[in-house]
Amino acid sequence: MIQFNDTYAGQFDLAPYQEIVTKIHTMIRNKTGAGNDFLGWVDWALNYDEEEFNRIIDAAERLKDETDVVVVCGIGGSYLGARAAIEMIKGLYPSRGPEIIYAGNTFSGTYMKQVMDYIKDKRTVVNVISKSGTTTETALAFRILREHMEKKYGREGARERILVTTDKARGVLKEFADHEGYETFVIPDDIGGRYSVMTAVGLLPMALAGINIREVMKGFLKANHDLNTPDLEKNSAYRYAVERRILQARGYDVEMYVSYEMQMRSFMEWLKQLFGESEGKEGKGILPDSVIFSTDLHSLGQFIQEGKKVLFETVIEVKEPGCALTVPFDQENADGMNYLADRRLDWVNSRAMEGTLKAHKETGNVPNLIITVPDMKPETFGYMCYWFFVACAMTCYMLNINPFNQPGVEVYKRNMFKLLGKPGF
Ligand code: PA5
Secondary structure, three states, X not given: OOEEEOOOHHHOOOHHHHHHHHHHHHHHHHOOOOOHHHOOOOOHHHHOOHHHHHHHHHHHHHHHHHOOEEEEEOOHHHOHHHHHXXXXXXXXXXXXXXXXXXXXXXXXXXXXXXXXXXXXXXXXXXXXXXXXXXXXXXXXXXXXXXXXXXXXXXXXXXXXXXXXXXXXXXXXXXXXXXXXXXXXXXXXXXXXXXXXXXXHHHHHHHXXXXXXXXXXXXXXXXXXXXXXXXXXXXXXXXXHHHHHHXXXXXXXXXXXXXXXXXXXXXXXXXXXXXXXXXXXOOOOOOEEEEEEOOHHHHOOHHHHHHOOOOEEEEEEEEOOOOOOOEOOOOXXXXXXXXXXXXXXXXXXXXXXXXXXXXXXXXXXXXXXXXXXXXXXXHHHHHHHHHHHHHHHXXXXXXXXXXXXXXXXXXXXXXXXXXXXXXXXX
């Protein structure tokens, strides 16, 4: 389902890495490496809770005709995956299903006020998502949203429209939800935030947006089967993981994710979190960044072509984006565009990709890795998630990094809590 084209690193011999890859593959599958208590995602497609899965579908079905907007309230791994899926699969201006907007991912009062003004007269559902239940950004936004929902629908009515995704038993959010009688969905103990998109964390917002989550899970399961081999010739995710390491050893410390589809922007934001938060520790790691082409060829394109040679590109190519808009013929041709009349815009886009690859690789000497996916459908999204999860685990373990913790994130929190006067800080 995913083709990985290693035209650059294919020039290198991957065979010397086979032994370490085989060892790490066993560590991942047998859950014996660092952070092994967070490897629940590995066999999640086989073990997920079918009863809860159906409850997610039921909740979405119950609310779909009575909802204009769903506010997904969460930060980091508690919203990026859902947003990646919804935008990739449904596009940026979907004509059907409730609109999904995001809160709880900022302290900006200006933004939050805009959210509150926007939902004021709309039929609203809130899905608050927090594994710890204590994340300040999310807790503050939820308090504001809850007050609004109770004023608008009454305490009883709000209960029908507030859905809580959190730990199965612990944390203030779980206690509060039980006390108020909100319906709750579980983030499993052994799955960390940025690996949680296939749990209720991502699936509930996806279902609320009208996405077929059975198809998403089908793709996730398929990748689990396809990638259950350490063989570098057969496992493209592992090849990608190794080639990142080879490129970094050659001095490329930045990975630029590239897409030619606007609706893949959030997917790349999710990738930046997945790789940045998993790998960037102990003074190690590749800095992930992202661009949309051709849009950003008119900004960062200059740096990529001629700037300091610190980066390689990882292009996510979508074979069939799914929309067949063609360029109209214009009798007067005042803009001189008739040479493209009757051409599909996608055809123009793929020529832009071909030309850019040539410019960056041949003239700019920028290594390019190309990940080709068939489309932007639910099954493909599920497949890609597993593909990137195992690639990330492999590439981190190759660096001797625990892919599943994020100790550095605590530093800003401690300083901020002290400044906010939080008891105990
Ligand atoms: O990947 C992670 O673990 C983090 O990005 C968390 O998802 C993020 O900090 C939100 O945490 P929580 O779900 O506990 O509110």
